[in-house]
Amino acid sequence: MGKTRMAKTGNEAMAEAIRQINPDVVAAYPITPATEVMQIFATYVADGLVDTELVPTESEHSAMSAAIGSQIAGARTMTATSSQGLALMYEMLYIAAGLRLPLIMAEVNRALSAPINIHCDHSDTMGGRDAGWIQIFSENSQEAYDNLIQAVRIAEHRDVLLPIMVTTDGFIISHAMEAMEIYNDKDVRDFIGTYKPLQPALDYRKPITVGAIDFVDYYFEHRRAVAQAMTNAKDVILEVGREFGRKFGQEYGFYEAYKLDDAEVAMVCLGSTAGTGKDAIDNLRKRGIKAGLLKLRVFRPFPAEELAARLSGVSQICVLDRSDALAATGGPLFTELLAAMYEDRSEHKIINRIYGLGGRDIKVEEIEELLSAQVSAAAGGKSIDRIAYHGVRE
Amino acid sequence: MKDIANNWKDLPVGGIIDEPGTAINYETGDWRTLRPVHNKEKCINCLACWVYCPDVAIMLKDGKVEGIDLKHCKGCGICAQECPPKVKAIEMVEEADFR
Numbered sequence: 469m470g471k472t473r474m475a476k477t478g479n480e481a482m483a484e485a486i487r488q489i490n491p492d493v494v495a496a497y498p499i500t501p502a503t504e505v506m507q508i509f510a511t512y513v514a515d516g517l518v519d520t521e522l523v524p525t526e527s528e529h530s531a532m533s534a535a536i537g538s539q540i541a542g543a544r545t546m547t548a549t550s551s552q553g554l555a556l557m558y559e560m561l562y563i564a565a566g567l568r569l570p571l572i573m574a575e576v577n578r579a580l581s582a583p584i585n586i587h588c589d590h591s592d593t594m595g596g597r598d599a600g601w602i603q604i605f606s607e608n609s610q611e612a613y614d615n616l617i618q619a620v621r622i623a624e625h626r627d628v629l630l631p632i633m634v635t636t637d638g639f640i641i642s643h644a645m646e647a648m649e650i651y652n653d654k655d656v657r658d659f660i661g662t663y664k665p666l667q668p669a670l671d672y673r674k675p676i677t678v679g680a681i682d683f684v685d686y687y688f689e690h691r692r693a694v695a696q697a698m699t700n701a702k703d704v705i706l707e708v709g710r711e712f713g714r715k716f717g718q719e720y721g722f723y724e725a726y727k728l729d730d731a732e733v734a735m736v737c738l739g740s741t742a743g744t745g746k747d748a749i750d751n752l753r754k755r756g757i758k759a760g761l762l763k764l765r766v767f768r769p770f771p772a773e774e775l776a777a778r779l780s781g782v783s784q785i786c787v788l789d790r791s792d793a794l795a796a797t798g799g800p801l802f803t804e805l806l807a808a809m810y811e812d813r814s815e816h817k818i819i820n821r822i823y824g825l826g827g828r829d830i831k832v833e834e835i836e837e838l839l840s841a842q843v844s845a846a847a848g849g850k851s852i853d854r855i856a857y858h859g860v861r862e
Numbered sequence: 863m864k865d866i867a868n869n870w871k872d873l874p875v876g877g878i879i880d881e882p883g884t885a886i887n888y889e890t891g892d893w894r895t896l897r898p899v900h901n902k903e904k905c906i907n908c909l910a911c912w913v914y915c916p917d918v919a920i921m922l923k924d925g926k927v928e929g930i931d932l933k934h935c936k937g938c939g940i941c942a943q944e945c946p947p948k949v950k951a952i953e954m955v956e957e958a959d960f961r
Contacts, residue, residue, distance in 0.1 A: 568876035629875060657937045667878055677879035689870035696870075861869045 470652040471716075478641035481609040481648060482507035482548070482574040482634075485616035486517055488656040491572075492663070495523040495534035499553035500586045501638040502576040505550050523620060528553040532560035534851035539569040540678050542668025544620075546768035547571070551578035551592045558596060564631040565600025565694060567678060568666075571631040573601075574616060577739065577790075578638040590738060590791040593767075594800050600694050602632040602701055602770040605738040607724075610648040610822075611765075612636045617651075620660040621708045627700040629666065633781060637740040637790075651716055659715055687826025692860045698769045699823040705766055722771040724763045725778065727753065731760025734779065736805060737788040738764050745788075764801065772808035779809065816846040823858040830859065886934075890917070894937030896954040898930050905951040911941035927951075 476484065482505045486494065492511075496506045511523045523538075525531040528549050538545040550556065554575060564571050577593055579585040593603060602622060606612040615634040623632040636642050667676055682690060705720060713719025726746050728734055735745050742763035752759040762779065764771075779785060789799025797803055810818075821838055824830050838858065845852040867873045874880050905927050912920040912927065919935035921928045930941075942952040 478920055566877065666875060667880070674880070675882045677882075677884075680877065680879050682877055686866065686873065686877075689867065692870040693873060693875070762950070861867070 470655065471649040471825045473647060473649055475645050476609050476613075476650075477504075477597065477643050477645050478606075478609045478612050478636040478646055479504035479576070479643065480508060480645075481613040482616055482636065483512070484650060485613045485656075486546055486548075487492065487512045488651075488653050489544075489546070489572075489617065489620055490518045490521055490657070491546045492519045493523065493535070493538040493545045494547060495525055495531045495538065495545065496547045496549065497525050497528045497531045497553060499528070499550045501578060501642045502548045502553070502574065504551040504642070509548075528556040529560060529775075532557040532564065535571055536560060536564050536567065539571050539665075540563070540567065540668075541670045542665040543623075544663040545571055545650060546573065548574040548576070550576040551580055551586075551809055552594070554592045555580060555595060558599065561596050561599040561631070563679070563733060565662070566690070568629040568694070568697065569631055570629055572616070572619050573613075573633040575629070575633040575635040576638045576642045577635050585662070586638070588640050588740075588790070590635075590789075593633065593635050594791045594793070596633070597768055597800065600630060600698065600816060601768060602630055602698070602705075602766075603627075604632065604634045604766055605764065606634065606636050606641065607642075607740055607742045607763060608641060608648070609636075609646050610718075611640060613650070614649065614712065614716070615765075617656055617660065618705075618708050618712050618720065621711075622701065623702050624663060625701075625704045625708075626666070628697050628704050630694070630697050630701060635739070640740045640853050655715065659712070682826065684827045684829070688828050688857075688860050691825045692857055695857075701769050702771065705769075720765065722764070722766045722774050723778070724765065726761040728760035728762055728778070728782070730758055731782055732758040733784040733786070734762055734765060734782045734803065735761040735788055736762045736775075738767065738790065738801060741788060741790065767801075770804055770808070771837070775805060776808045779805075785809075816842055816852055819852060820855045821858040822856070825860075828859055834859070889933045889953050890936050891931075891933045894932075894935060895957050896937040897932070897960060898935060898937065898939070898940060898941050898952050898956050900927060900930055901951045901953070902927075904949055906946070906949050908946065908949075910944045910946065911952060914940050914944045916940065 486509050511520050513520055523534050525534055531547055535545045535547045577588050577590050579589045580591045604615045606615050619632045619634050709720035725751050745761045749759045749761050787799045787802040787805055793800045907926045918933050919931040922933050939954045942954050945952045
């Protein structure tokens with residue numbers, strides 16, 4: 469594999485990945501600190517280095533709408549944004565996922581207003597965590613580049629077909645220059661392959677309706693399929709991460725563990741703080757404290773079981789959240805990891821039934837049945853599904 | 863509505879409809895609270911109702927009003943409103959009166 473060692477900022481690295489991916493369409497609107505990604509990519513378009521149709525829009529809502537339309541038509545489509553821009557896209561994020569469109573977004577994490585601020589935190593990305601998008605965080609320029617290339621394969625996999633956002637930390641990664649390796653164009657293009665849309669709307673031989681109304685009849689079943697796609701993404705992320713490792717040298721999984729094997733205290737974080745954290749861990753070790761680090765790479769789908777297994781032997785864990793859920797219970801990484809670490813799984817103490825999506829009714833008898841099934845399973849020592857969908861056509 | 867799939871795995875990906883002309887299978891008539899009742903004796907077949915009906919629910923035969931497609935009529939009453947005042951061939955009646 470040919471590699472070129474270069475100095476690049478996070479934004480330059482993402483623009484380079486998009487150049488190599490050479491998407492059919494890119495639709496975007498500028499916003500700090502992601503502006504540069506598109507600014508640099510626009511020069512590639514102007515210089516004829518890519519075949520991409522670049523669509524500058526009048527807002528991020530329009531950018532995501534245009535990207536959705538383009539992807540429906542059957543084109544491999546990408547975009548980039550940050551902060552308020554991502555917030556303006558939220559309505560459309562859910563639509564991209566519900567329509568099962570493998571859109572790819574370069575997201576540069578930045579705080580949300582108010583007060584107004586342009587610097588890094590993860591509030592913007594966390595606002596989209598329940599939208600049905602796969603979310604992958606990057607520690608540095610190299611990972612941002614590697615993650616974007618893998619994102620194409622993950623999103624477009626037939627078992628997944630979900631949009632995906634690859635994030636960097638605003639300014640800390642996006643504007644900081646560091647050494648990284650760029651792979652040959654041909655190798656990247658061989659790795660991502662040609663996009664074959666499942667059901668392109670522009671195929672006149674197979675006319676389709678997209679975005680039709682879906683009431684109590686089938687909405688729940690369609691959402692159940694989206695949930696399954698997110699579950700399927702776990703295997704695909706690992707498979708693509710391994711293949712990437714074989715081809716380019718660096719394998720990727722759900723997380724990276726640093727000096728974690730014998731750690732008594734561990735920090736868990738997302739993004740660039742892992743780099744800072746590794747230095748801190750080294751210093752703590754010199755002081756005789758057995759410290760370690762777990763950097764979560766994939767926040768959606770949340771690899772709960774894998775994290776619980778990896779961290780089970782660590783007696784003290786400090787979760788660093790670069791966003792606040794404002795839920796009076798801590799940040800999102802903390803609450804989700806806490807739920808993952810809850811070990812009382814065998815006693816049927818707390819189970820989850822997802823019901824009623826899209827207005828499907830739940831009746832008195834059904835609630836009685838749910839609770840009595842749980843009680844009798846506990847009494848008989850039988851296992852019961854921890855998480856299940858109630859009232860969906862299975 | 864008829865079952866299009868008996869489990870979520872058999873539905874088309876992304877909720878698309880993969881064949882054209884299926885809107886006719888979606889029977890919106892049960893949304894109706896007022897039913898248009900057409901009087902053939904009074905009707906002068908000016909076809910104002912046919913022009914204005916937003917649901918293509920006025921059925922014609924040989925250029926004359928044959929009746930109303932109650933499987934799709936939502937009961938908006940535009941046909942009765944547009945029927946010339948001197949004719950009044952369509953009357954809106956409480957749907958409950960037919961049950």
